[in-house]
Amino acid sequence: MPGFGETIQNELQNREFRQSYVTENLRRGLAYQIRAIREARGWSQAELGHETQKPQSNVSRWEDPTYGKFSLQTLLEIADAFDVALIVRFAPFTELLETVADLSPHTLAVASYDEEIEAVQQEGLGGAAKAILEAQAFSFSAEDTDRKNAGAGYGFRQSEERLLPSIKEPPPEYKPALAGVPS
Amino acid sequence: MPWVFRTYRKATGRDDVREWYAQLSATDRAKVLTLLQYLRDQPRDKWTRPDFDQLKGKCAGLGEIRCKLSGVQHRLIGCFAPGRMNFTMLVLVTKKGRVFDPRNWENIAVERSRDVVADPRCADAWLW
Numbered sequence: 001m002p003g004f005g006e007t008i009q010n011e012l013q014n015r016e017f018r019q020s021y022v023t024e025n026l027r028r029g030l031a032y033q034i035r036a037i038r039e040a041r042g043w044s045q046a047e048l049g050h051e052t053q054k055p056q057s058n059v060s061r062w063e064d065p066t067y068g069k070f071s072l073q074t075l076l077e078i079a080d081a082f083d084v085a086l087i088v089r090f091a092p093f094t095e096l097l098e099t100v101a102d103l104s105p106h107t108l109a110v111a112s113y114d115e116e117i118e119a120v121q122q123e124g125l126g127g128a129a130k131a132i133l134e135a136q137a138f139s140f141s142a143e144d145t146d147r148k149n150a151g152a153g154y155g156f157r158q159s160e161e162r163l164l165p166s167i168k169e170p171p172p173e174y175k176p177a178l179a180g181v182p183s
Numbered sequence: 184m185p186w187v188f189r190t191y192r193k194a195t196g197r198d199d200v201r202e203w204y205a206q207l208s209a210t211d212r213a214k215v216l217t218l219l220q221y222l223r224d225q226p227r228d229k230w231t232r233p234d235f236d237q238l239k240g241k242c243a244g245l246g247e248i249r250c251k252l253s254g255v256q257h258r259l260i261g262c263f264a265p266g267r268m269n270f271t272m273l274v275l276v277t278k279k280g281r282v283f284d285p286r287n288w289e290n291i292a293v294e295r296s297r298d299v300v301a302d303p304r305c306a307d308a309w310l311w
């Protein structure tokens with residue numbers, strides 16, 4: 001008999017299933033991930049409510065896998081409370097299947113910005129943390145540069161300069177994209 | 184380590200749970216599969232309401248996976264057997280108000296859970 005992977009791949013040939021599968025994964029995924037991150041921080045629902053300035057009953061609803069009525073604004077506020085990034089974008093089904101390959105709490109609970117920086121300091125640059133910091137160091141657009149010049153700046157620049165003295169120069173493949181961007 | 188979901192297969196070869204799943208709409212099948220997919224990767228202590236509940240009384244030791252399909256509460260009654268990280272779905276129960284279908288679901292579940300322990304071959308691997 002087929003396992004999960006084969007069963008879902010067969011079912012995905014049905015368009016109605018596909019669309020419902022997307023909906024269900026979004027609803028359930030958000031609920032499970034909010035709970036996983038909250039528990040990884042050791043926070044109660046009331047504490048997450050405090051961080052988001054919402055009552056505990058809202059947090060309970062967010063963690064209900066059947067709820068699914070999040071606004072982008074609410075998701076941004078939750079991301080801010082956890083100090084994690086939020087990515088909302090369209091994706092191919094193959095990517096969705098990769099995402100659901102491991103839904104364990106360990107995988108769902110993502111580190112906060114400070115935890116990532118701490119990991120870099122303790123373990124040296126490597127893996128995802130290195131990629132994040134490299135991206136921060138080299139992916140600024142002309143708009144970013146303008147904002148920097150205008151004095152807006154970003155809080156992470158100091159830590160970036162402290163942590164990344166050896167990767168200040170972009171690797172060759174980045175240079176064409178940065179051509180014309182004032183340093 | 185992920186869970187393995189099994190379904191109870193009668194001596195006649197019939198499998199109530201999979202027959203029920205096969206006749207669901209695509210939308211409801213997506214709901215059930217997604218629910219099972221998330222439970223698959225959760226440790227036992229994270230199997231909690233609203234997706235799961237431990238049964239008491241006559242069915243103590245058994246559990247129910249809970250979902251609402253087309254406005255009707257559905258319960259997949261099962262046991263944590265055979266062996267570690269296995270959950271065998273024994274009987275599908277619907278609940279409308281206070282009426283359960285089948286009415287004798289508790290007896291069916293208990294009897295089938297004993298069968299699974301006595302002869303694990305009646306617990307057919309479905310999803311893992």
